[in-house]
Amino acid sequence: MCTVNMWFLRRRDALGVKEKVVLPMAKRWISGADLSAAMDDAKGANSRGMGVVVNFLGEEIMDPATADAQVEEYLRLQQALADGGVRGFASVKLTQLGMGADDEAMRRRFDRIMANAEKLSQLLWVDMEGSAFTEKTVAAYLDAHGRHPRLGVAIQAYARRSESDVNAILDQGGMVRLVKGAYREGPDFVFPTKPEINKNFEKLMASLFERGDGFAIATHDGALVERAKALAESSHAKFRFEFLKGIRDDLKGDLVKSGYVVSEYLPYGDRWWAYSKRRIREHPSNIWLILRSVL
Numbered sequence: 001m002c003t004v005n006m007w008f009l010r011r012r013d014a015l016g017v018k019e020k021v022v023l024p025m026a027k028r029w030i031s032g033a034d035l036s037a038a039m040d041d042a043k044g045a046n047s048r049g050m051g052v053v054v055n056f057l058g059e060e061i062m063d064p065a066t067a068d069a070q071v072e073e074y075l076r077l078q079q080a081l082a083d084g085g086v087r088g089f090a091s092v093k094l095t096q097l098g099m100g101a102d103d104e105a106m107r108r109r110f111d112r113i114m115a116n117a118e119k120l121s122q123l124l125w126v127d128m129e130g131s132a133f134t135e136k137t138v139a140a141y142l143d144a145h146g147r148h149p150r151l152g153v154a155i156q157a158y159a160r161r162s163e164s165d166v167n168a169i170l171d172q173g174g175m176v177r178l179v180k181g182a183y184r185e186g187p188d189f190v191f192p193t194k195p196e197i198n199k200n201f202e203k204l205m206a207s208l209f210e211r212g213d214g215f216a217i218a219t220h221d222g223a224l225v226e227r228a229k230a231l232a233e234s235s236h237a238k239f240r241f242e243f244l245k246g247i248r249d250d251l252k253g254d255l256v257k258s259g260y261v262v263s264e265y266l267p268y269g270d271r272w273w274a275y276s277k278r279r280i281r282e283h284p285s286n287i288w289l290i291l292r293s294v295l
Ligand SMILES: Cc1cc2nc3c(=O)[nH]c(=O)nc-3n(C[C@H](O)[C@H](O)[C@H](O)COP(=O)(O)OP(=O)(O)OC[C@H]3O[C@@H](n4cnc5c(N)ncnc54)[C@H](O)[C@@H]3O)c2cc1C
Pocket: 126, 127, 128, 129, 154, 156, 179, 180, 181, 182, 183, 218, 219, 220, 221, 222, 242, 243, 244, 247, 248, 264, 265, 278, 279, 280, 282, 283, 286
């Protein structure tokens, strides 16, 4: 049996009922427990014509020693990408580096990962988290981008403030990964309906094609992917499509065949629960897949 399956089975024995039910399903979205599983997936994605964006799972880490350990793992991840000749980059969450607990220490940790990306000639992406961290994440990004230009940040189309964030980032020559947004938020912070979110996604995407470069269109929504393809026809901007592991593999393959640059986002690590909850919430039919896999 492959090592990834063995890992899931071992974890199942050690965990509670909730995890026993969800964990078998989570392997659809997550590479596995450790870096070697992520590297196997990354090489597989490269062989199918896709780049990768690799995330070591972790968020809202308050303990300094644990946050320091996250840095060491990112340095290992970046080195493994370089040593393995993998076409891809790392993507980090700032709360896993201690944002919210000690912001100065977070900046020092973030700087070490950025400096290593620079040394290895890699890009580095920053994930966007819940609304409690948006202001700080955008500020930390804008500050760091002045020193490390090969840095990009995710911006959520569901957030009302995102138009002004995109403008500030583009004014500074920064790079955006445009996503719809994955966190549960109130209507004061987000557009509450799907049509409003999609409309804002289109609006922000148009700005990126007009003024941006090196950006990523990160959605599984076929209509928005078609819209991006149409905008690309009258733009010279370099961009890529990005998708999550385990979702819309058909569309990824079609885009690669048509010659678009496509990357797959590969999370790995033990802290899989918060990420899996977001994937289930945005597509509740995954519950049925989970139940089918355990009944
Ligand atoms: C590369 C990448 C990086 C991301 N980074 C961030 C980030 O930093 N911060 C953040 O808040 N969000 C991030 N997201 C998640 C994003 O915000 C959305 O929650 C997620 O992509 C679902 O939205 P959608 O654009 O695919 O559209 P939706 O309207 O949710 O989905 C469109 C279609 O895609 C398929 N689909 C979507 N989700 C699923 C699923 N879970 N299971 C099965 N099918 C599905 C379905 O066919 C659905 O009809 C990222 C997404 C991607 C692709």
